[in-house]
Amino acid sequence: xxxxxxxxxxxxxxxxxxxxxxxxxxxxxxxxxxxxxxxxxxxxxxxxxxxxxxxxxxxxxxxxxxxxxxxxxxxxxxxxxxxxxxxxxxxxxxxxxxxxxxxxxxxxxxxxxxxxxxxxxxxxxxxxxxxxxxxxxxxxxxxxxxxxxxxxxxxxxxxxxxxxxxxxxxxxxxxxxxxxxxxxxxxxxxxxxxxxxxxxxxxxxxxxxxxxxxxxxxxxxxxxxxxxxxxxxxxxxxxxxxxxxxxxxxxxxxxxxxxxxxxxxxxxx
Numbered sequence: 067x068x069x070x071x072x073x074x075x076x077x078x079x080x081x082x083x084x085x086x087x088x089x090x091x092x093x094x095x096x097x098x099x100x101x102x103x104x105x106x107x108x109x110x111x112x113x114x115x116x117x118x119x120x121x122x123x124x125x126x127x128x129x130x131x132x133x134x135x136x137x138x139x140x141x142x143x144x145x146x147x148x149x150x151x152x153x154x155x156x157x158x159x160x161x162x163x164x165x166x167x168x169x170x171x172x173x174x175x176x177x178x179x180x181x182x183x184x185x186x187x188x189x190x191x192x193x194x195x196x197x198x199x200x201x202x203x204x205x206x207x208x209x210x211x212x213x214x215x216x217x218x219x220x221x222x223x224x225x226x227x228x229x230x231x232x233x234x235x236x237x238x239x240x241x242x243x244x245x246x247x248x249x250x251x252x253x254x255x256x257x258x259x260x261x262x263x264x265x266x267x268x269x270x271x272x273x274x275x276x277x278x279x280x281x282x283x284x285x286x287x288x289x290x291x292x293x294x295x296x297x298x299x300x301x302x303x304x305x306x307x308x309x310x311x312x313x314x315x316x317x318x319x320x321x322x323x324x325x326x327x328x329x330x331x332x333x334x335x
Contacts, residue, residue: 067129067220068308070122070172072212077118077168085111085166092162101162102148111166112141119173124309128211129178129250130257133311140179142172144210145201146186150194153187153207153245160184163197172211174250181251182208189238209246219243220252222318224269226261228252264312268305268319272328274298279327302331 076082088108095101116139120126126133128142145161152158164170188194189205209216219239221231230243247253278295282288305316320328 067209067211067217068123068126068131068314069214069217070128070211071214072122072171073169075122077115081111081114082168085168088166089163092165098159098162105147105162105165108166112143112168112171115168115171116141116173119171123173126311127175127178128172129174130252130254131312131314132175132257132260138176140174140176142174142179142182144170144172144186144208144212146184149184150186151184153185157184158194161195169212177254177257178250178252182249185249187245207242207245208249209242216242217314220246220314221321222261222265222315224262224265224319224322226258226263226265226315228257261312261315264305264315265319268302268316271298271301271305272320272323275302276325276328299331302328303334306332 088104088111091104092101095104119128119141120139127139143161143165145164147162147165148160150158150160161170185208187207189207192205193203195201195204209220211217219231219234220243221229223229228247230240234240234243251257275295275298278291278298281291282295285291302316302320304310306313306320310316317332320332323329
């Protein structure tokens with residue numbers, strides 16, 4: 067998972083006007099059933115933003131960072147539109163007023179979207195926002211790729227498994243990561259397989275970088291070693307670029323070395 071700067075963007079004005087028109091219908095609807103009917107009748111509206119949303123993530127799923135493991139794209143409503151479930155399955159009225167609000171859209175593959183469904187649990191004791199209320203009072207259990215603080219809570223290991231960042235000390239943050247891994251199906255076998263491939267390749271490049279750097283530091287006349295460590299560094303930087311699939315896995319691999327020189331590659335990617 068990488069941070070997606072969704073809130074810094076603005077969709078097409080024509081689309082925005084269309085979405086506002088549907089929202090006006092929702093506000094005027096007499097009851098919940100009428101609102102659900104309006105939402106269903108206009109489901110194509112959020113689908114029109116698929117390509118725009120994908121462009122923000124370099125054509126990757128916002129939850130898994132996959133381009134080819136979960137690529138039947140869905141426009142996911144982070145806060146569910148018609149009903150919202152607690153962790154135990156208890157249902158509440160959905161966030162109907164956000165059904166056509168692009169700030170609430172996330173793009174993802176069918177595996178994460180199907181598993182998430184309408185679940186949207188909050189921290190125990192945290193009240194849900196009333197219609198058009200202040201969402202800042204909510205404390206969601208699910209990680210949000212559009213929240214700049216959330217993606218860094220998630221990490222990966224050499225087996226391709228999604229894990230809490232080893233630096234997490236807060237129990238609530240750890241719970242959020244563990245729940246999100248299961249609810250977004252980030253433990254999907256195909257995803258873990260692809261992550262292992264990325265980790266192995268990144269680790270190989272890191273080893274080459276360290277070996278050739280050591281050779282060059284031992285003999286500054288060894289221009290071959292100098293060129294090789296620079297090329298290896300270039301390959302590592304390429305793998306951790308935000309446009310690459312599973313770039314967060316490559317970043318986790320770099321961080322796992324504990325080597326400040328290797329970790330410095332993160333700053334120049």
